[in-house]
Each structure stands twice: as C-alpha cells, then as structure tokens.
Amino acid sequence: MATNAWRISLRLLRRDWRSGELYLLSAALILTVAAITAVGFFTDRVEATMERQGSELIAADLAIESSSPLPASLQDEAETRGLARARLLEFRSMAVAERAPQLVQIKAVDPAYPLRGQLRLRDGFDRPERAVPGGPPAGEIWVESRLLRLLGVDIGAMLGLGESRLRIGAILSHEPDEGGSLFNLAPRVLMNHADLDAAGLIGPASRATYKLLLAGDAVTVDGFKRWAEPRRSPNTSLNDASDARPEFASAVDRASRFLRLATLVTLLVAGAAIALASHRLVERQTDAVAVMRCLGAPRHLLIRIFVLRLVLFGLATSLLGCLLGWLGQLGLAAALSDWFPTDLPPASLAPVAVGIATGMIALLGFALPPLVQLAKVPPLRALRRDLGTPRASAALTLAAAGLALSLLIVWQANDFALAWKLLVGVLGALASLILVVLMLVRLAGGLAGRARGIWRLGLAALARRPSGAVLQISGFGIGILALLLLAVVRVDLLRTWQDSLPAGAPNTFLINIQPQEVAPLKQFLSASGIETAELYPMIRGRLVRINANEVKPSDYENPRAEQLATREFNLSYGDKPQPDNRIVAGAWWTDATAPPQFSVEEGIAETLGIKLGDELAFWVSGHEVSGPVTSLREVQWDSFNVNFFVTASPALLGGEAATFITSFYLSADREAVIPELARRFPSVTPLDVDAILKQVRQVVDRGVLAVEYVFLFTLAAGLLVMYAGIQASLEDRRVEHGILRTLGAGRRALLGSLAVEFTAAGLLAGLLASVFAEATGWLLAEQLFGLEFSFNPTLWVIGVFGSGLSIGLAGTLATYPLLIRPPLQTLRRAG
Numbered sequence: 001m002a003t004n005a006w007r008i009s010l011r012l013l014r015r016d017w018r019s020g021e022l023y024l025l026s027a028a029l030i031l032t033v034a035a036i037t038a039v040g041f042f043t044d045r046v047e048a049t050m051e052r053q054g055s056e057l058i059a060a061d062l063a064i065e066s067s068s069p070l071p072a073s074l075q076d077e078a079e080t081r082g083l084a085r086a087r088l089l090e091f092r093s094m095a096v097a098e099r100a101p102q103l104v105q106i107k108a109v110d111p112a113y114p115l116r117g118q119l120r121l122r123d124g125f126d127r128p129e130r131a132v133p134g135g136p137p138a139g140e141i142w143v144e145s146r147l148l149r150l151l152g153v154d155i156g157a158m159l160g161l162g163e164s165r166l167r168i169g170a171i172l173s174h175e176p177d178e179g180g181s182l183f184n185l186a187p188r189v190l191m192n193h194a195d196l197d198a199a200g201l202i203g204p205a206s207r208a209t210y211k212l213l214l215a216g217d218a219v220t221v222d223g224f225k226r227w228a229e230p231r232r233s234p235n236t237s238l239n240d241a242s243d244a245r246p247e248f249a250s251a252v253d254r255a256s257r258f259l260r261l262a263t264l265v266t267l268l269v270a271g272a273a274i275a276l277a278s279h280r281l282v283e284r285q286t287d288a289v290a291v292m293r294c295l296g297a298p299r300h301l302l303i304r305i306f307v308l309r310l311v312l313f314g315l316a317t318s319l320l321g322c323l324l325g326w327l328g329q330l331g332l333a334a335a336l337s338d339w340f341p342t343d344l345p346p347a348s349l350a351p352v353a354v355g356i357a358t359g360m361i362a363l364l365g366f367a368l369p370p371l372v373q374l375a376k377v378p379p380l381r382a383l384r385r386d387l388g389t390p391r392a393s394a395a396l397t398l399a400a401a402g403l404a405l406s407l408l409i410v411w412q413a414n415d416f417a418l419a420w421k422l423l424v425g426v427l428g429a430l431a432s433l434i435l436v437v438l439m440l441v442r443l444a445g446g447l448a449g450r451a452r453g454i455w456r457l458g459l460a461a462l463a464r465r466p467s468g469a470v471l472q473i474s475g476f477g478i479g480i481l482a483l484l485l486l487a488v489v490r491v492d493l494l495r496t497w498q499d500s501l502p503a504g505a506p507n508t509f510l511i512n513i514q515p516q517e518v519a520p521l522k523q524f525l526s527a528s529g530i531e532t533a534e535l536y537p538m539i540r541g542r543l544v545r546i547n548a549n550e551v552k553p554s555d556y557e558n559p560r561a562e563q564l565a566t567r568e569f570n571l572s573y574g575d576k577p578q579p580d581n582r583i584v585a586g587a588w589w590t591d592a593t594a595p596p597q598f599s600v601e602e603g604i605a606e607t608l609g610i611k612l613g614d615e616l617a618f619w620v621s622g623h624e625v626s627g628p629v630t631s632l633r634e635v636q637w638d639s640f641n642v643n644f645f646v647t648a649s650p651a652l653l654g655g656e657a658a659t660f661i662t663s664f665y666l667s668a669d670r671e672a673v674i675p676e677l678a679r680r681f682p683s684v685t686p687l688d689v690d691a692i693l694k695q696v697r698q699v700v701d702r703g704v705l706a707v708e709y710v711f712l713f714t715l716a717a718g719l720l721v722m723y724a725g726i727q728a729s730l731e732d733r734r735v736e737h738g739i740l741r742t743l744g745a746g747r748r749a750l751l752g753s754l755a756v757e758f759t760a761a762g763l764l765a766g767l768l769a770s771v772f773a774e775a776t777g778w779l780l781a782e783q784l785f786g787l788e789f790s791f792n793p794t795l796w797v798i799g800v801f802g803s804g805l806s807i808g809l810a811g812t813l814a815t816y817p818l819l820i821r822p823p824l825q826t827l828r829r830a831g
Contacts, residue, residue: 005301009308012288016309021284025367026317028273028720033321033359035266035713036412038328040351045333045344058239059114059177060086060213061221064228066236067540067568068622070210074228081224083216086112087193091208092186092685093201093512094678096160097151101678103687104147105186106161106201107175108193109135115215117176119190124155129173138192140169147187159189162199162682166191201683203514205539205621205657234619235542235568263710264405264412267358268430269478269717271366271401272471276724278367286377293379302375310368311360318359322352328713332706358408365404369397402427430474433768437473440764441466454749458756461736473765476718476807480769484799485776506640506663508674509687511538513660517681524680528673530664536578536642537658539571541618545626546610561607571618572644573653580639586612586631589649596627596652601635601645616646620656627652640689723814734818747819751812758811759804766803770796 016022064074078085089108094101111134113119120129121142136142141159148154148171158165172190202208214221225238232238289302326347333344409423410416445463448456462469513521518535543551543565553565575592577583577599584602589595598616610616610629617626627648635643642663666673674686740750774796778789 005304005308009305009312012305013309013312016281021281022313024720024724025274025277025281026313026320028270028277028717028724029314029317029359029363030321030324031713031717031720032267032270032274032362033318033355034324034328035263035710036358037322037325037351037355038332038713039263039710040354041326041329041347042332044347044351045329057177058116058213059088059175060116060215061218061240062214062225063239064212064214064232064236065239066210066233067208068210068233068235070212070236073231074212077227078212078214078224081216081220083214083220083224084112084115086110086115086213088113088211088213089193089196089202089208090211091202091206093161094682094685095147095151095189096675096678097153097157101675101686102147102150103186103685104143104189106189106191108191108196110193111135111137113213114176115213118174119172119176120174121170122173123170125171136169136190136192138194139166140192141166142170142172142190143168144187144189145171145173147189150187160679160682161189161191161195162201164195164199166195199682203512203659203683205659206512206683207540207659233622234544235540263713264409265478265711266713266717267362267405267408269714269721271362271405272474273717273720273724274362274366275370275397275401276471276721278370280724281367282370282374285371285374289374289377290379293377299375303372306371306374307368310363310371314360314363315356318356319352321359322355325351325355332709358411361404361407365400365407369400433474433477434470436768437470437477437764438466440768441469441473444760444764454752454756457740457749457753459760461753461757462760469761472721473761473768476721476762476765476803477768477772478714478718480718480766480799480803481772484769484773484795506665507689508666509642509661509663509689510677510684511659511661511687512683512685513662513681514683515658515660517684518660521681521684524677525664525673528670528676530666530670530673535660535662536572536574536644537653538644538661539573539620539653539656539658540568541571541620541625542568543608543616544619544624545615545617546608547615551608556608558607561609564604564608569618569646570644571620571646571648571653573648573650575650577633577647578641578643580636580641581643582634583631584634586629588631592650592654594649594651596625597630597649598627598652599631599633599647600629601643602632603635604645605629605632618646620653625652625656719810733815750819751816754815755808755812758815759808761811762807763800763804765807766800769803770799773799 013022064070075085087110091106092103093106095104113135118131119135119142120131122129122145125145125148141161143159148168151159153159153168155168155170157168159168172188175188175190196202214224216224221240225240228238292302329347406423441463444459448459448463451459510521513535522535545551549555551565553562556562556565575589577588583599586599588599589597600610600616605611612629612632614629615626616629617624625648633647637643640663642661677684677686741747774792777792777795
C-alpha cells in the first residue's frame with residue numbers, strides 16, 4: 001500500500017505540474033524560502049568571516065586594552081613568559097596638508113605589529129597590493145586611500161600631525177584589526193610609535209586607547225591571561241580571539257536578527273497567497289478525487305497521497321527557493337559591502353536546511369488543512385457537480401496557520417521572550433487589520449446598493465467575496481505599509497528632527513583641550529569672532545559600584561544598560577548646572593566647596609537603576625572615587641551643547657587630570673578658522689557635527705537599503721496575493737461573466753466593473769497602509785523621539801492613489817481574458 005501511495009503521489013504531482021495548477025503555490029513558497037535563505041546565507045558568510053579570521057581580528061592572540069597607559073609589569077611578565085609583544089595606541093586627531101585639515105583615526109604601532117594577520121599596502125591607486133611584515137618606519141606614515149582624495153595629495157607628500165611633518169609612504173589597503181568603515185568614520189593613518197613624542201599629540205588625560213598585543217602558543221597565552229585577570233584595573237579589558245571585536249559581533253547579531261524578523265513579513269503576506277492558491281488547487285482537484293473514490297480509494301489512502309504530494313512538492317520548491325535566496329544574498333552583500341573590512345567567504349549549506357524546514361512548516365501550516373478536506377469528497381460528486389467542494393474548518397485552518405507562524409517567529413527570533421512579544425503583537429495587529437478591512441469591505445457593499453452601472457457591479461463583486469477581499473487587501477496593505485514606512489516616514493522623521501534644531505545650534509566641537517591651552521584657545525576664538533560656550537573639564541571613568549553592588553553587564557537584561565556597564569563615562573564637574581539642564585529631583589550643591597557628590601541624568605539613572613541617595617563609585621586615573629547621588633537632571637540633548645550623563649562637585653573630581661571640551665556654531669564664512677586652529681593647537685581635535693552626521697547617515701542608509709531589499713520579497717508576495725485572489729475566484733467570475741453576457745451585459749461594461757472592483761481594493765489597501773504608516777510616524781515622533789509630528793500629504797497620495805492605480809490596472813489586465821470567450825462556451829464548461 002505504501003509503494004502504491006508513493007507511485008500515485010509522484011504521478012499526480014507530475015500531472016499537476018504539467019497542467020500549471022501548482023505554479024501559483026510554488027511561486028508563493030519559493031518567495032518565502034528565498035527571503036529567509038537570502039538573509040541566512042548573508043549572515044552565515046558574516047559569521048564565517050569572524051570565525052575564520054579569529055586572532056586576525058585583534059592582530060594578536062591576546063589584546064590588553066585600556067583608556068590609560070598600561071603598567072610596565074604587563075610587558076615584563078609577557079617577556080618572561082616568552083610571548084611576542086607589540087604596543088599600539090589609537091586616537092583621533094587632525095591631519096594638515098595644503099587644504100583644510102581632516103579628522104583622522106591614528107594608530108601608532110611598534111615595528112612588530114601585527115603579531116597575527118598581514119598588513120597590505122599599495123604604492124598607487126592603480127598598483128597591486130603587497131604584504132609587509134611590520135609597521136611603518138620612523139618618519140613615515142601609511143594612510144587610507146580616501147584621505148589622499150580628501151586632502152588632494154599623493155604618495156610622497158608631507159602631512160602635518162601635531163607638531164611633526166611625516167612623509168606619506170604608501171596607501172594602507174588592509175589592517176587585520178581595522179574593523180570596517182562601520183566603526184571607523186574617519187580615514188585611517190598608521191604611524192610609528194617612536195614618532196609620538198615629537199608630534200606632541202598625547203597629553204596626560206588625552207582620549208586614547210592603549211593596547212598591548214601578545215602572541216604565542218595557546219598554553220602560554222592562557223597562562224598569562226589567568227595571571228593578568230586578577231591584576232587588571234577596572235578600565236582594562238583582556239580580549240582573545242574568541243571575543244574579538246565584540247561591538248562588531250553585537251552589531252552583526254542585531255542586524256541579522258532584525259533582517260530575519262523582517263522576512264517574516266514576507267511569510268505573512270506569502271502565507272495568504274499559499275492559502276488562496278491551496279483553495280484554488282482544492283477546487284481543481286475535486287473531480288479527480290471523486291473519480292478515485294468511485295474506484296474504491298479509501299480516505300486514509302487519499303490523505304496519505306495528499307501529504308506525500310505536499311511533502312515532495314515542498315522539498316522541490318524549497319530547494320528552488322534556496323537557489324533564489326543564494327542569488328538574492330549577493331545583492332544583500334553588495335548593499336552592505338562597506339560594513340565589512342574584507343571580502344566575505346562563500347556561504348555554507350546550513351541555510352539550505354533552514355530554508356527547507358521553513359518551506360515545509362509554511363506549506364503544511366497554510367496549505368495542508370484545506371487539502372486534507374478533499375478526502376471527504378463523496379463519490380457521488382462525479383455525477384452531481386452541485387454537491388460542491390468540502391469546506392475546511394475555519395478554526396482548523398486558522399489554528400494551523402497560527403501554529404506555523406508561531407514556530408517560525410520563535411525560530412527566527414532565537415529569543416523566547418522576544419518571540420512571545422512579537423507573536424502577541426503580530427497576532428493583535430493581524431486581528432485589527434482583518435477587522436478594519438472587513439468593515440471597509442462591508443462599507444463598499446453598502447455603497448454598491450446606492451450606485452449604478454459599472455460602479456454597482458464592481459463594488460458588489462468586492463463585497464460578494466469578503467474572505468478573498470480581506471486576504472487580498474490585508475496582504476497588499478502590509479506590503480504597502482512596509483514600503484511607506486521605509487520610503488516616506490523615515491525621511492519625514494529625519495527632516496522633522498533636522499528642522500527641530502534651533503538656529504545657530506553648535507555644529508563644531510573641540511575636544512582634547514589641555515588645561516594649559518584653555519586660556520589661549522578662548523582668546524583665539526574670541527579674536528576670530530566666534531562666540532563660545534564655557535569650556536568644560538572632561539574625565540574618563542568607569543562605573544564600578546552602585547552602593548555595595550559591583551556593576552556587572554550580566555546583571556542587566558536591558559541591552560543599553562548592559563552596554564553602559566561596560567563603557568567608560570565622560571565625567572565632568574562644576575559649581576552650577578549647565579543652562580539646558582533642569583533639576584527634576586533632589587538639589588544641586590550650593591557652591592564649589594560642597595562635599596563630594598554626583599548629579600545624574602534622569603534617563604541613564606532609570607536605565608541603570610540609580611536612585612537619589614545611591615552611592616556611586618567610578619574608577620578614575622587608576623583609583624576609585626565615590627560619592628552620593630544628590631540630584632537627577634533632565635538634559636536637552638538636541639541643543640547640541642556640551643552635556644554629560646554624570647557631573648560631580650568640584651571637591652570630588654577637581655583634582656583629577658582632565659582635558660576640556662567646548663562647542664560653538666561655525667558659520668560657512670568662518671570655516672577658514674579651523675586650519676589656523678589646527679596649526680596653533682595641534683593636540684586639539686575639532687569635530688564637525690554636520691560631517692559626522694553625514695557619514696553616519698550614509699551607514700544608516702546602507703542598512704535601510706538592505707531592509708528595503710528584503711521587503712522587495714514582501715512586495716512580490718503582495719502581487720502574488722492579488723493574483724492568487726483572482727485565480728481563487730476565477731471559476732466563479734467565469735460563470736458570473738457568462739451569465740451577465742447572456743443577459744446582455746457588454747464587454748466594456750464588465751471591463752469597467754472589473755476596474756472598479758480592483759481599483760477599490762487598491763484604494764482600500766492604500767488607505768489602510770497610509771493610516772497605519774501615519775499612526776506609526778506619529779508614535780515614533782511624539783512618543784519616542786519627542787518631535788513635533790506633521791501631516792504629510794505626499795504619503796497619502798503615494799499610498800492611496802498609487803496603490804489604487806497599480807492594483808486596479810494589474811487586476812483588470814489579469815482578468816481581461818475572461819471577457820474574450822463567448823458566453824455559451826463559458827456556461828457549457830461550467831456544466
């Protein structure tokens with residue numbers, strides 16, 4: 001019996017494919033699998049890059065990193081154990097050529113750098129790469145190619161770094177630990193560690209990252225790590241190949257998880273297409289099943305045959321979807337190529353298994369319940385067509401689809417708590433969406449009774465098939481909503497934020513100002529006609545205790561709190577609060593002689609669970625400072641003035657080594673001030689806010705482009721929903737049009753009614769998407785970002801009228817062939 005079931009299933013599957021009955025179902029399933037596997041292949045390649053490079057990502061087997069100079073005892077112990085060593089110092093500064101100065105990311109290295117991986121250089125823009133064994137010699141620097149373009153210089157030119165002028169010796173094309181342009185917004189410069197003192201770029205409290213790179217056999221490295229771990233200060237971290245570039249891994253993990261969840265929107269829309277295509281397939285299979293029942297086929301055999309056909313079909317189409325997903329990930333990798341420092345390796349076959357499993361779950365969840373109902377077709381159906389097709393239980397169909405969707409959300413989210421929230425949100429949104437669409441369809445039906453001519457025929461047709469209309473309009477509404485959010489609402493929010501900035505808001509920051517430079521710098525800016533805000537001291541410190549509790553990232557569930565627990569704060573002190581700070585709890589200290597205490601920004605206090613009266617301890621300059629929290633502040637961050645999360649009384653931090661920071665508005669006609677400032681104060685680093693925002697926006701736009709790319713699958717799935725809805729009602733439409741043609745309706749009138757029906761469906765879908773997009777924009781603007789929301793008529797024009805026009809045109813053209821056949825032929829075929 002089992003052999004017969006397999007043989008019959010294969011034969012019927014071949015027949016169905018040749019007849020074209022499976023094309024629509026296969027298209028919907030292929031799209032779903034392609035969307036999932038495109039993201040899967042892409043993230044697999046990224047993870048393979050990180051796993052393959054290992055130690056190369058930190059240019060060593062072990063990297064010791066700190067914001068202050070590392071003690072000599074670490075190097076002495078490493079030398080005693082026979083480990084290879086290299087010093088490294090990273091910081092930002094200004095590079096000066098004949099043009100305006102340029103902010104650069106400087107890495108000062110020993111000749112032994114890198115201990116793992118390779119440095120690769122080019123001797124010209126069009127010259128091939130060559131590997132070099134170590135860093136640049138003294139007096140020479142290697143620079144990223146874009147710095148040459150920005151400064152308009154070539155190899156061999158002299159570049160000013162601080163008080164030194166160094167020769168550009170080559171183009172730096174690859175560093176093993178460069179990290180990619182996602183994290184290095186400024187062009188990179190590699191210099192010799194021996195040139196640092198002459199350049200005068202580093203002061204006692206300069207913002208720099210000190211690293212000691214170590215390499216050796218695994219046992220010796222592990223032994224050194226165990227020795228160093230209890231001896232390290234709180235602002236020092238030990239990173240090996242297993243946790244190389246944690247910020248990169250975290251960003252990739254979040255991006256890939258978001259993209260995977262974005263593909264579930266495609267699944268939602270394509271699931272509607274699968275359900276509609278299954279309904280169409282059931283109607284086309286009813287006569288064949290009735291004949292098989294007449295020939296003695298029992299129900300259990302039919303059910304087995306249906307399941308086998310579905311499994312074989314699912315495997316074949318899922319493999320095709322994986323192939324399309326592999327091609328699709330090439331576009332995704334191209335869109336995000338600037339995020340990664342090296343070419344991505346080929347993907348493994350692991351996403352294929354994920355794609356096949358996704359396809360089978362989706363197919364069985366959305367298509368199996370209606371197909372199983374075919375086993376209930378009575379043999380008498382072969383003689384009496386009026387018996388119709390058995391209808392699947394609505395509860396069973398919804399339960400199966402909901403279970404499939406739940407499994408896929410839990411799987412893709414990889415986090416049960418997140419998956420549960422997403423599932424509740426998705427089901428609630430879908431229920432609301434369906435309810436609203438059903439109300440709109442009924443409203444269209446009510447209008448049909450008052451209309452005349454083709455308007456009445458078109459609106460009545462829309463209301464006559466409410467379930468199909470709900471699926472079509474909901475599917476299109478989701479697709480259009482996604483596109484409106486990405487293409488319109490995102491741009492509106494950015495423009496609103498930019499417009500909300502006050503006129504003359506600071507657009508330039510000066511950091512790394514040494515204490516002895518404060519007075520001369522004030523005089524220079526004043527002589528240049530620039531009104532500056534106050535210069536504020538800035539001290540780096542890591543939060544180590546809240547009351548008696550040690551601060552550990554693992555103690556926080558909130559990702560932002562976890563990140564704050566691992567980073568160093570920019571602390572400051574003063575005798576009065578800054579102008580755009582408002583005390584919301586507690587009280588500010590009375591004067592500069594007040595006892596040690598802290599004032600904390602209310603948002604970060606809530607995130608880290610800090611309350612008034614709590615005792616905070618920070619690790620600052622090699623020792624611990626502590627004091628109670630006596631006030632909480634509300635900070636107006638969008639003023640672009642200098643502000644701090646944590647401020648202390650002068651008695652607490654006034655004696656610590658500090659640099660100073662200020663901000664001011666620099667008009668276009670005074671931009672020549674910056675080159676002169678860079679020459680007179682080489683250790684001061686200007687930050688152009690507009691330029692940084694532009695670079696950040698380019699990175700974000702790349703990410704948005706990737707999401708838009710994924711949502712192209714959603715748009716294609718929306719088109720399939722419309723086509724599937726048309727095909728699912730094709731037999732009913734054929735009979736209706738045959739009867740209407742017999743009763744004297746002309747082709748032009750019927751064509752007009754089709755245009756009314758599909759245009760109305762498109763308008764309703766666009767209206768729904770526009771309402772949800774506008775509501776989402778309001779929620780993000782008012783509740784999340786605190787911006788003033790403004791109505792955007794362009795969104796409604798694109799959403800409502802664009803959707804109505806495109807869907808109306810596509811639907812009318814798709815059903816036009818029904819009007820060509822003579823009515824007698826149509827009625828005879830219907831029996």
